[in-house]
Amino acid sequence: MVATPASPASPASPASSKAPVTARPLHAAPVPVARPSAADMLSVAEPVFEIADLEVYYGKFRAVRNVNMTIRKHQITAFIGPSGCGKTTVLRCMNRMNDLVAGARVGGTLRYHGVDLYDPQVSATEVRRRIGMVFQKPNPFPKSIYDNVAYGPRLSGIRDRAKLDEIVETSLRAAALWDEVKDRLRDSALGMSGGQQQRLCIARTVAVEPEVVLMDEPCSALDPIATARIEELMRELVSRFTIVIVTHNMQQAARVSDTTAFFTAELDPSADRRCGLLVEFGATSKLFSNPQDERTENYITGRFG
């Protein structure tokens, strides 16, 4: 499937000959990974995010444009592409994290269950409670392991000790960390290894029971063994959550994701600067085995240019 090709002069209209990706049925997609239930979901799962003609500016600089995609429930969607292609920018719009960057603003629409996330009525805090995020570098609080996981639930007003104990345990189990840390829950989280810290960050995110977990290159600071554990974990978590992951690692996208979005950066004719754009969006197996766009093919075969 190919996103509307670059036609920066006019904003892509839904009525143009090449319909936005969101309108395409996905039932033709082959089974992406050995997980039949997920394959069924490719066609039937309800949309979580519907992104139409999204563009993001930092001040006057347009960082990314032409993003059209639908992200579905209980899928892992991977964003891949070279540096500067805007994949992290788009991810950070999906829970309003970009609000923290001075001068950032968006055009187009980004709907979450039909609600425009950038509607002035929408509270970024509320959005982030539902749409959690795991960052590139593990960033636990300088608190104990227990308090890291209990942080989110406490924010939502849970004070009951027994209830918190239970949330901490289930969250740490969900992040495959419980057995390693159950005897030292009171120790500082900063004493853990990088891989453990990242799983703790996942546990911390899971503890607030979000619907979506956004992951921004969650393995880039980890060694291969820790990376494998996180990937395994993502496969387990996707039965409960919808996951969107930004990765520099194409093999990782191919291994874990159901759907892949390929971004690239091209010269923006209106600004004489490079601007990211979505090139292709579709089932992972199809995108990697039979890319529809030459740029996708060049990138995944290593002939990026």
Place this chain on the structure above:
Amino acid sequence: MARALDLRGRGDGADRAFRGLAVGAATVVLVVLGLIAATMTRRALPVLEHMGPGFFTSTRWSPADEEFGALPFVWGTLYTAAIAIVIAVPVSLGVALFITQLAPQRLKRPLVYLVDLLAVVPSVVFGLWGILVLSPHLGRSFLTAGIILAIMIIPIITSLSREVIETTPQPEKEAAYGLGATRWEMILASVWPHSKGGLVGAVMLGLGRAMGETIAAALVIGSALGQITVDPLAPGNSMPAVIANEWGEADELHKSALIALAVLLFIITIIVNLVASSIVRRSMARTAGRRT
């Protein structure tokens, strides 16, 4: 024919010169500090011989009777400094948090500049302003001195706090925001643990300044002798203020007593600083990942 490998390089003359300069500068500071301590202590000895431990415990200061008890001035110094800290810390932290977390970009620089400007106002100006504006209502008292001292230390505490707070790494803030924290919750979870060591340091520097401030305190504290009271509206005196006020008409023993006060003040500020740096060190170690 291979010659022996020459690894002697270009020599390290410049390096040695730099080292000498650095060590020299550090030594000069220590020597000056040592000389000050030695001279002052030597000149303070006569009154200590005359009064014995009574210098530290007596509440009576009467140069005419050759009675020199330092306690009222120690009290005045600590009490006014405490009042100053109680007023200045919340204000300074509020301003620092406003500048770093809330203020729109275009307001930040003017605000920083304004607060820093407060720091360059000569202390005698603050003192006179205190006499003109505060004294009519509060008298010359511990409270008046405390308020003036607070105004004087607000810029120090504010700008140090601002710098400490601004070093909170973005990922640590995003950790809290990512879990749905509000700005205030983020400050508690990310900024505070990251900054508390530095903030304690900032407050302690302010405290040191408040205890050592001379002329502003001398103008508004009331110069009452022998007052040890918690009544904030009572006139009192502090160690630096009494030194400034009495030095001019002091005879030999009296001068020795004033010098002994200075030594005592010196020791108290050193203790405050040592305590502060140990608090800072401990809190740093905790955030750096030792067992909690």
